Amino acid sequence: MASSGMLGTFRLPPLPTIREIIKLFGLRAVKQLSQNFLLDLRLTDKIVRKAGNLAGVYVYEVGPGPGGITRSILNANIAELLVVEKDTRFIPGLQMLSDAAPGRLRIVHGDVLTYKIEKAFPNHVRRQWEDDPPNVHIIGNLPFSVSTPLIIKWLENVSLKNGPFTYGRTKMTLTFQKEVAEVDVGVVHFTPLIQPKIEQPFKLVEKVVQYAFQFRRKYCHQGLGMLFPKAQRLENTGKLLQLADIDPTLRPIHLSLMHFKSLCDVYRKMCDEDPQLFTYNFREELKQKRRKGQEKGDDTAEEC
Numbered sequence: 001m002a003s004s005g006m007l008g009t010f011r012l013p014p015l016p017t018i019r020e021i022i023k024l025f026g027l028r029a030v031k032q033l034s035q036n037f038l039l040d041l042r043l044t045d046k047i048v049r050k051a052g053n054l055a056g057v058y059v060y061e062v063g064p065g066p067g068g069i070t071r072s073i074l075n076a077n078i079a080e081l082l083v084v085e086k087d088t089r090f091i092p093g094l095q096m097l098s099d100a101a102p103g104r105l106r107i108v109h110g111d112v113l114t115y116k117i118e119k120a121f122p123n124h125v126r127r128q129w130e131d132d133p134p135n136v137h138i139i140g141n142l143p144f145s146v147s148t149p150l151i152i153k154w155l156e157n158v159s160l161k162n163g164p165f166t167y168g169r170t171k172m173t174l175t176f177q178k179e180v181a182e183v184d185v186g187v188v189h190f191t192p193l194i195q196p197k198i199e200q201p202f203k204l205v206e207k208v209v210q211y212a213f214q215f216r217r218k219y220c221h222q223g224l225g226m227l228f229p230k231a232q233r234l235e236n237t238g239k240l241l242q243l244a245d246i247d248p249t250l251r252p253i254h255l256s257l258m259h260f261k262s263l264c265d266v267y268r269k270m271c272d273e274d275p276q277l278f279t280y281n282f283r284e285e286l287k288q289k290r291r292k293g294q295e296k297g298d299d300t301a302e303e304c
């Protein structure tokens with residue numbers, strides 16, 4: 001049973017099952033869009049329970065599709081649910097849910113990568129960053145192709161306290177599918193920290209992490225070395241790893257959060273000493289070398 005409290009208990013009335021909705025509206029999953037639907041209400045209830053007590057909470061669901069998770073959220077006594085779905089085919093099925101839950105479900109036909117959530121919920125839910133998290137929660141089951149750029153965008157939003165984090169330290173409960181069409185999903189719960197573990201600009205942290213994982217099966221010095229122009233690569237990579245106190249033969253997956261903190265702090269100092277360093281991009285250097293090689297009729301341009 002959903003909790004009651006001041007809002008009163010709400011349960012959706014009997015509705016066609018998700019399977020029937022899919023049949024009714026001809027909603028075949030589009031493989032190219034990595035669509036894959038959760039049909040079992042017990043599973044979607046379990047995912048939503050991972051979000052904690054949602055009574056009185058404003059929920060933002062990304063990519064509701066035929067509405068399995070949506071139903072479980074609506075049964076959790078929430079204050080309001082806003083869903084953003086890109087594929088028009090799902091809108092009529094979602095509309096049916098909205099009719100069954102008057103005043104509780106808002107449907108937006110749009111793209112979660114561009115949708116501006118910062119004005120969607122009432123002002124009174126906003127909290128100071130240092131306060132407890134606001135009564136706003138993001139929930140979603142998206143394919144990797146969307147969840148990866150979205151998570152990176154949200155992490156940047158956390159660092160800037162904007163987007164969904166204009167409300168405060170908004171919590172997120174997201175499922176990550178291992179493979180397309182695989183029913184197994186991992187549920188990951190995020191709550192932004194009051195104080196970041198790495199106190200450097202997001203773009204710098206992103207660059208260091210991205211480069212460290214450039215060659216994920218090799219030693220970390222190889223990917224990290226690409227942070228530096230070839231002419232000073234050996235010397236600067238040695239300096240970075242030495243000052244950060246990191247064994248160059250560690251693999252990227254064995255680097256801890258504290259390793260990344262040291263790497264980012266040392267790299268920041270190196271960028272402060274050489275203001276052109278941060279904009280250096282080894283791919284650009286490689287492209288220029290290839291271009292020059294082609295101009296000279298030499299297609300054996302040196303690798304960066």
Ligand SMILES: C[S@@+](CC[C@H](N)C(=O)[O-])C[C@H]1O[C@@H](n2cnc3c(N)ncnc32)[C@H](O)[C@@H]1O
Binds near residue numbers: 039090
């Ligand atoms: C993996 S399906 C999951 C559907 C549903 N949440 C479920 O669990 O059964 C992902 C859903 O996200 C939608 N989607 C994908 N990219 C999107 C985007 N950029 N903006 C909004 N919705 C998107 C798809 O159309 C699809 O409905």
